[in-house]
Amino acid sequence: MTAPKLVLYNSNLCPYAARAVLALAETNQEHEVVPIDLSVPRPEWYLKDINPYGQVPALKVNDEDIILESLFVAEYVADLHPEAGLLPKDALQRAQTRYLIHHWGARTQPAHHKATFTADSAEAAPLRAALITELEKVNSLLLDAHRVEGDGNGPFFLGDKFTFADLAIAPFLGRFFLLGQYNDIKEITKDEFPQLERFFEWKEAILGRASVQKATPSQETLTTNYRKWVK
Known part of the structure; x- marks a missing residue:
């Protein structure tokens, strides 16, 4: 064809x-x-x-x-x-892929947006706490991902292979650093929140992928561009 x-x-x-x-x-x-x-x-x-x-x-x-x-x-x-192999063949994995993408877009990304683009740090602090709660839910979804034979134990959503769920959320993980750029709240780290270990493992693997790095503008460029969203 x-x-x-x-x-x-x-x-x-x-x-x-x-x-x-x-x-x-x-x-x-x-x-x-x-x-x-x-x-x-x-x-x-x-x-x-x-x-x-x-x-x-x-x-x-x-x-x-x-x-x-x-x-x-x-x-x-x-x-x-x-x-x-971006789209999993297993029906359960495809369903979980769709849900992870939906969950991130409907809940996690809005929580990150609110905490990031609120200039008043006193107002941003409880929004940061709400984001942490949402990340704990993402961490659970990552831990509960269904694996089939050959997937391996790698850091991506479905194991060793970078697949559609990783691809769909990668651009937003590339902007995760913006938290704290426009206010005085602290970034969220795995040292402070060990319960988010799986999330950080996943995030670091995705951001280390060559295709993601090439598709992500510099932090300086993103920080300047997104300043217009700050309340």
Whole structure:
């Protein structure tokens, strides 16, 4: 089967778009990139022909079809390359993968956002405590991940292999350091919270992966860019 022609509409600063970037990198899928500047109004052609909501990523397939939303774009790329093993074959693992991604987006990431972008440290302190509670739940999900024969005991969600759950959350782990950049609350460390050992093992393995490092802007760039979110 002939590989489809893919064009990715991307912003390097967007963590959601980074999911698509990682999927393309992990599968070695050839593609073209069209940069979209999110700091200015989207051009009319983008709103008309690509994404009426102006968001990234968007993926054009064979100069005709458009796929929107980061998880759907990344999943499409992963489906093109089953040999990469990003999407687990086991039904239970696929369900757990979906839930971990959902949990992070619905609960963990909002808690991190609130604690990070509240300038008043007195207000941020209880928000940090709420984030720690959410991280304890993530830690439990990581510990309870179902393993099948051949997965190994590695640090990723499903063992030795970097898979879709790791890919989907990696861009947000790459911004985890922002906690404490805009207020005086302390960062969350494994020395202070040994009950989060599995979380930190997972986080460090993901951030050490070459594809993730390449897709993550420098800390200085991210700190400057996200300052606009501070209350």
